[in-house]
Amino acid sequence: MNNVADILTKHQLRHTDCRLETLSIFVTKNFAISHNDLEEILVPTFDRVTLYRTLKTFLEKGIIHKVLDDEGTPKYALCSPHFCSTQEHHHNHVHFKCSECAKTQCLDNIIIPPITLPQGFLAKEFNLLIQGVCSNCSQK
Amino acid sequence: MNNVADILTKHQLRHTDCRLETLSIFVTKNFAISHNDLEEILVPTFDRVTLYRTLKTFLEKGIIHKVLDDEGTPKYALCSPHFCSTQEHHHNHVHFKCSECAKTQCLDNIIIPPITLPQGFLAKEFNLLIQGVCSNCSQK
DNA sequence: GTTTATGCAAATTCTTTGCAATACT
DNA sequence: AGTATTGCAAAGAATTTGCATAAAC
Numbered sequence: 001m002n003n004v005a006d007i008l009t010k011h012q013l014r015h016t017d018c019r020l021e022t023l024s025i026f027v028t029k030n031f032a033i034s035h036n037d038l039e040e041i042l043v044p045t046f047d048r049v050t051l052y053r054t055l056k057t058f059l060e061k062g063i064i065h066k067v068l069d070d071e072g073t074p075k076y077a078l079c080s081p082h083f084c085s086t087q088e089h090h091h092n093h094v095h096f097k098c099s100e101c102a103k104t105q106c107l108d109n110i111i112i113p114p115i116t117l118p119q120g121f122l123a124k125e126f127n128l129l130i131q132g133v134c135s136n137c138s139q140k
Numbered sequence: 141m142n143n144v145a146d147i148l149t150k151h152q153l154r155h156t157d158c159r160l161e162t163l164s165i166f167v168t169k170n171f172a173i174s175h176n177d178l179e180e181i182l183v184p185t186f187d188r189v190t191l192y193r194t195l196k197t198f199l200e201k202g203i204i205h206k207v208l209d210d211e212g213t214p215k216y217a218l219c220s221p222h223f224c225s226t227q228e229h230h231h232n233h234v235h236f237k238c239s240e241c242a243k244t245q246c247l248d249n250i251i252i253p254p255i256t257l258p259q260g261f262l263a264k265e266f267n268l269l270i271q272g273v274c275s276n277c278s279q280k
Numbered sequence: 281g282t283t284t285a286t287g288c289a290a291a292t293t294c295t296t297t298g299c300a301a302t303a304c305t
Numbered sequence: 306a307g308t309a310t311t312g313c314a315a316a317g318a319a320t321t322t323g324c325a326t327a328a329a330c
Contacts, residue, residue, distance in 0.1 A: 014304050016310065035294090047312050052295065054310095068208045068269060096261065113253040115268075120275025121236065127269040128252075129208060135260025154329050156285060175319090187287050192320065194285095 011061040018046045022054050023063070032067040032075035032095065032104040067095050068127050069104055077106050094128045100137035104129075151201040158186045162194050163203070172207040172215035172235065172244040207235050207244055208269050217246050234268045240277035 004023040008015050025041060026033065038051055055076060058064040067075040077095075094110040097103075112126045144163040148155050165181060166173065178191055195216060198204045207215040217235075234247040252266045 014309065016303075018311080048294095049296080049313080050311055057310095066210065068210070068267075070206065070208070070267070072206075072212075072214045074212050094255075096257075099264070107258070110255060110257065112268075113255065115234075115250060115253065115270070117236075117250065117270070118247070118275060120278050121270075121272060122278055123270045123272040124239070125271040127208070127210070127271070128255075129267040129269075130255070130257070130261075130263050131265040131267070132261060132263040135258060138260050138262055154284065156329075158286080188319095189288080189321080190286055197285095 007063060011063055013057065013061065018042070018050050018054055019057075021046075022051070022058075026064060026076070026078045030105055032069070032077040032106070034073050034075045036073065065093065067093070067104055067106070068129050069095075069097060070129065070131065075104055077104075080106075080108050092126045094130065096134060097129060097131045098134035098137055099131060100133055103134070105134070147203060151203060153197065153201065158182070158190050158194055159197075161185075162191070162198075166204060166216070166218045170245055172209070172217040172246070174213050174215045176213065205233065207233070207246070208267050209235075209237060209244055210269065210271060215244055217244075220248055232266045234270065236274060237269060237271045238274035238277055239271060240273055243274070245274070 004020050004027060005015055007023060007027075008019055013019060021042060022038060025038065035051065035055065038055075039048060042051060055064070059066065059076070062079055064076045065079050067077050069075050092112055094107040094112065096105050096107050098105075107130075110128075112128055115123070115126075117123055144160050144167060145155055147163060148159055153159060161182060162178060165178065175191065175195060178195075179188060182191060195204070199206065199216070202219055204216045205219050207217050209215050232252055234250040234252065235244050236247050237244040247270075250268075252268055255263070255266075257263055
């Protein structure tokens with residue numbers, strides 16, 4: 001089972017309407033979502049402020065992670081349940097931003113090859129944003 | 141020669157005090173700078189609004205590029221003169237964010253190894269943000 | 281002299297905070 | 306019942322726009 005209620009339970013969060021609906025959006029869409037995207041769907045059913053707090057809670061609990069985008073606006077996506085938790089975060093994120101459909105998706109299966117850094121640099125996390133055309137748009 | 145006036149001339153921009161001073165900050169510092177960093181140096185000598193417009197102009201002309209950071213705040217850094225212009229932008233940026241000194245620097249000499257993408261994906265640009273401890277901070 | 285950039289004021293948008301009412305467990 | 310979450314109002318930041326003045330070419 002992997003429904004949204006389970007996710008909340010697993011992270012010891014109360015099951016509120018706003019959290020359930022927000023989570024179900026993340027589960028359904030397979031691309032990164034901005035605060036503004038959520039607002040368009042959830043406001044005025046829920047308050048804008050509640051959305052800010054919901055995202056903040058999800059981030060803290062390791063349910064979602066911030067996706068680096070080329071725009072200024074931060075986006076968010078579900079963490080892979082195998083890798084992320086409150087305690088430990090899997091931080092080799094690869095994201096793909098399509099210039100056609102403007103969607104950003106996580107490429108969880110891509111592994112960033114080892115990169116040699118200059119003397120003295122210690123790497124802990126890698127965030128790779130690849131921009132181009134996604135498989136869906138390149139077929140057209 | 142590579143002084144700031146030349147850079148402005150090359151991009152057909154008028155030599156104004158604000159542009160000259162802003163550019164010289166980018167040339168001097170070797171790490172990514174946020175709008176806020178610039179404000180602390182340049183306001184109230186120049187208006188905050190002028191800074192916004194200066195950065196926007198520099199971005200459009202390909203003098204600076206946006207640096208992806210883990211925070212929300214956008215940062216900017218000088219484009220390497222060999223690679224970027226108004227017409228064409230070199231986009232294999234590797235940036236390193238140090239968790240100790242919080243500075244983000246460009247690692248221009250690092251090459252991102254070839255990455256195999258899933259069927260149908262066409263990659264055009266790569267932006268890699270590495271987080272860790274920089275050479276300066278790891279010595280201490 | 282003509283064009284472009286600046287400064288100021290003000291409008292918009294984005295994000296956070298405090299607190300009483302409500303919902304969850 | 307006790308605690309956490311929400312909605313509303315409002316404060317505080319960040320960013321954009323319009324327009325008259327000033328600077329650059």
